[in-house]
Amino acid sequence: MRKLSSLSANRLSFRINAPLRWVGVLPFFIFVGLFLILPTLYIVVGAFRTAQGDFTFDNIIALNSAVVRNAYWVSIKISVMSALIGCIVGFAMAAAITVGGLPKSVRNPLMTFSGVASNFAGVPLAFAFIATIGPAGLITLWLRTEFGIVMARDLGFNLLSTVGLIVTYLFFQIPLMILIITPALDGLKKEWREAAAILGATGPQYWLKIALPILFPSILGTFALLFANAFGAVATAFALTGPQLNIAPILLFAQIRGDVLGSPNYGYALAFGMIVITGIANTVYIVLRARSERWLK
């Protein structure tokens, strides 16, 4: 603590300096408190309350109904698949432009495009896919007229389904993977590859024993992020399949709009379940990212 004696002239302004230090961040905390924290807490608490305000686990237990279980399960399935495929394909593309040695003229546009594509989600994305591989889409018609292949019958593919949603989600999942994993791949020092080679390792041996173990936390962490990203997405699904597809966000959407589940507190429980799942996934991401940064110093 500073000595007051040395600031006799500014005594008044100094004495209120200490709490004044926190004044600057007050607007921020008020804003996030009112419009981020409080609403979330209200939902979380509401999940454990009855309509009258008493504490109860009933809402959480009621989540075990067939409709809700199915909705969560389908959501998890879609999120896992789109995250998994997004990880694999995104990793392959990111590896191609970093360690694969493709020229800068390929890497830079791809990175820029990934930045755009990862933000191009929601309603317009659904329209783009409907126009391409929807029931009357470009590719669908092309396959039928040129090859005589009817997509739904011969390939078993229907855009307006969970598989279709997975494919649509890939449009922003893959670029997101590319954006996040490219810096990690850049962090693979060239000397590691050379040291492994001079010690006798072939390319695959280097990847198996050195590169992939180093990258593993990043990859797993990004998988978790992609999972959470897909799990919470509403707009794309809504625009693609309307309220019919039974996934958790759509169910919650319908509940908010029209209380289809029968009790408002039930909706809280649904939302709470979503927060728990995305919260776990994001925690995994943050923890693994911190761990991977330690190795790639």
Next chain:
Amino acid sequence: MAFLDISHLEKSFGTMRVVKDFNLQIEQGEFVSLLGPSGCGKTTVLRMVAGFEAPSAGSIRIDGKDVVNLRPNQRKIGMVFQAYALFPNLTVAQNVGFGLGIAGVPKAEAAARVQEMLDLIGLPDLGSRYPFQLSGGQQQRVALARALAVRPRVLLLDEPLSALDAKIRVSLRTEIREIQQRLGITTIFVTHDQEEALSMSDRVVVMNGGIADQIGTPFEIYNRPTTRFVAGFVGTLNNFNAIVTDAASGGIRIGDSVLTLPQPVNAPNGAAITVALRPEAAHLGRAPGREVILNGTIAEVHFMGSVIRIKADVAGTMLSLDTFNRADTPPPPVGTATEISVSARDFIVLAD
């Protein structure tokens, strides 16, 4: 037949010739340094021996067999990098044993070899540590152990000490040389630090602009430089402008001092040449055995403790000479006229 035979090695990147007609024969067990400034091609030569760069022309024979067409992982060579390059996800023991695992050495034997290596580098108890827990000097020693664990035929070191503190550099220098001599392994050491090259090597290759300017023992390189570049790069040189007075008998004049070189001068009478002098060859005042007297004026005196560095203006050249501190003789003040004695044999005539 030399153990490691590099002949007519060339490397061009596009139109830029980085290595030009490089030739070097190294006997088994020899420690050879490639010494030169940045961009002289020394690292490129090393990387070609390792297999990371493909030569544009020339051959590299190890034990009689040309390895140019072999990949790096087939050459049985060890390499230590400037940036240590330890695998961060493996422990020290796993790093050292990496090559053994790749070669399929049985686990028990590999473990014994790893421990032997760790003992060799003086870190027997650090096997379970991770690289980020080690200091720079320790990491580099582990890198050395890793390279040696597979008993390579040749050891390559790419400026291994450049990233370390000065004190560690000196102690590690000695260690590396000791280990190399104990194992008797043929070694190529790349550095831009002449002190390292001179103190560690059996022979030194001074490189400049992609070619080997001179190859010789440290003594030869330092005392009998054959090119102006080698003379200037290795050690300090005092350059004097001299006029040839009698080419046949080696007579030259520096300032107002006339002296006779031990060999004839390869320039016509009256021509201006450059002769060079090492600082340790100059002596303040008169001394027996140094018959040439140069007259100069003290310009700078730096008292550095045991050594006094004096700069004297001699015939227009700033001569740098070191003299030891003597408790009974204070250093001469700036501005005094002084005599500096030199032996004619110490002058190096620089070929232009």
Next chain:
Amino acid sequence: MSGLVLWGIGMLVVGVVLGRILRPQASIVLAALTTLFILFAFPGLASDLVPISADFWPVYALLLGALIGGMADRLSFYTWGVVILGVIFFILPLYGMTEFSLKMLRGIYSFEAYRVVLQDSQFQLTFSYSVIMAAFTIAFGVLLVVPTAYWVRLKTPELRPLIEFITLLPLVIPAIVIVFGYIRLYNTSSWLPLTGTATGTNILLMFGYATLALPYMYRAVDTGLRTIDVATLTEAAQSLGASWARIIATIILPNVLGAVLSGAFLTFAIVIGEFTMAALLNRPAFGPYMQLLGVNRAYEPAALAVIAFAITWGCMGLIQLVNRFSKHSRAAS
């Protein structure tokens, strides 16, 4: 999985095996495949000599597999292959939506769908609504984030981890949950009845948008502040007699303008396309309008998708431009 797909994959695998056996002849396979492709793309050429027909697609799959197997040793084949396949996956939907949007008038390409959309009063209403909302959100975001980030850097650095964690929360908590909380918390019977009036709901929506954009805005501004020495600049300004507001407005803000603009463009892209919050709060925003149009119309949604993509691309491009210019100004100083 349908029989056709299995059949195709099977032929591909057989081809790969063949290709590995025939490795030296891979170049012949490549030549054959290329020739086939050209003849297929231009049916007029020699169609009587070579069987070009979709019925032979299993043969084509075989040849493709042989090509892959034969070229297996070349890394560049894989790296280029992966990238090209990826690019095709991304280009196709963009191409699809563009082509579809031009086909409103039967038989010809025209901008009819765009004309209809742009003249739609609902489009103009909702689009301008979203643009205005975006402007307010950006203004509010800048006013909130810049002083806060500045203050944290200067006065309360110990709060940085907490604030960074808070700014990451909107990425964790789905937007639908947040807006659900808004509806329950700020309805007409609560202590802050924002949803009671249209203006109140607009303000609520704007706060919602600001919350969604918070992670990006804060990270952009914080990164921008990191590159300038905030403490020294402030002390210099204070010694010359400037007040806090003046310091922020005339010293800090211009120097982080690049970062602020990046955050602003990103916010704009987010707000324009946002659906969930606007739909559940029943506001006439662009996102719900697009969705509604998609239910009833065929070609106009594709045109809207093109417009939305162009806007997103424009925002990203502007961000890149701003970053490039700010680098130059920093280098010059």
